[in-house]
Amino acid sequence: MTRPNIPPADDNLTLPRVPGWMARCTAEAIEDAAFQSGAAVAWLDLTARSPQVPQALWRARLALSAAEVCAGFSGRRETAAQLRDAQHLLRPGDHPGPAGEVFQQWSVAVARPISVMALRQALPAVSAEQIALCLDAIGRNPVDRATAVLEAVLTDAPRAETAALILADAAFATSLGWDHLLPVMALSLRSRDLRMRGDDLRRICHRAVGAAAGQALPMAADLARRASRLLAVAPKLRAKGAERAVGLFLSRDAVAPSALTSFMSDRAARRLCDRLVDLGAVRELTGRDTFRLYGV
The missing domain is CATH 1.10.10 (Arc Repressor Mutant, subunit A)
Structure with a gap:
């Protein structure tokens, strides 16, 4: 494996910070929420294209956060440490458990470039035809497109929260021209949010993107500094x-x-x-x- 091409260590390394008003979006009107989420999407897009950020690591760390949220939908309270153990300490032939399986789904989803085949590996219970429809979903902007996918999947299968969020994030990513899925929609949505439909769900999803940026962007900046440090000591x-x-x-x-x-x-x-x-x-x-x- 070749190591990512990340610039050398820089103590003054900076990435855009999310303004507090963006991460704390409480807008009641869809138009206002969409304006704030649009700013968050711009920040996320800039960071997702930054050579300073170890992109694969960022996606993997966000997949862990998304898995924690999704495990909670079924009443489970596994921590990040427990999810890591479920994945890394698994012996051949063992089942990772329900929460560990959720983490595996997210890990597989973010590891490879977005395609119907790659998403089928993450979500074997979802048909290739349904995945293709989700990737081709229409929306006025990335958040509306992801919301449409989320609503469509949950209307057909109300308990398929993890699959719905993975497919929604895949639609979000493709609408921005990203090669890989970045967990965004899953970071701050809750069970009660996923029961909403129509404009209520749209508004909640626009708010959620701002909150997700408030989590994801500081993480990216921290990982960029840490990755730069690792590359600096590598010659030793x-x-x-x-x-x-x-x-x-x-x-x-x-x-x-x-x-x-x-x-x-x-x-x-x-x-x-x-x-x-x-x-x-x-x-x-x-x-x-x-x-x-x-x-x-």
Whole structure:
């Protein structure tokens, strides 16, 4: 794996900040909510095209946030740490559980460029024809297009919240010309929101985009700084396969040392992860002494 082409470390690295009024959108009129969401979409589009941001890592981290929200729709309260464990500590043949399955769906959805085939891998219960219809949905703007998909899917299958939100975010992304799905609609919508229809749902979705930008953009700025730091210390790494390892850290929410053993020994993988922690380039995410996970 080649590492992403991210500019070198810069202590003054800055990305656009979301104005407070945008993230706290409470507009009652659809026109006002649409105006504010339009500003949020512009910020998101700029950041989604920024070479300073480790895009794959950003998508993966947002997928974790979206999975937390979606798991809550069925009354589950798994934390990010529990969802990571459900994915990374799974043994062959084991089922990840309902919440872990939701996280897998989001992880698969963001990992590959948007296509009917890729979305079918994330949502095997959804037909290729339905996915194609969602990607071809019509809307006056990206949010209205995503809202139309959300409403159509939930009208047919009211309990398919995760599939509806993944497809809505896919429609949102394609309307902006993005190659990959970026979790947006799922970040701040709640169960009661998804029961709305028509103009009420449109207004809620426009508000939700501003709130999502308030979460996603600070995360992107933080990851850009952290990724820049990792690339700055990379030349100090002497382990064979270190560059491939850096590429993994820059594209995945979390990395277990075992994920590196296809190109280095188990001992070398653990030493490399600990070395990166000592250099302040990655963090240990679990707080455990064993079965540890690391991430930027």
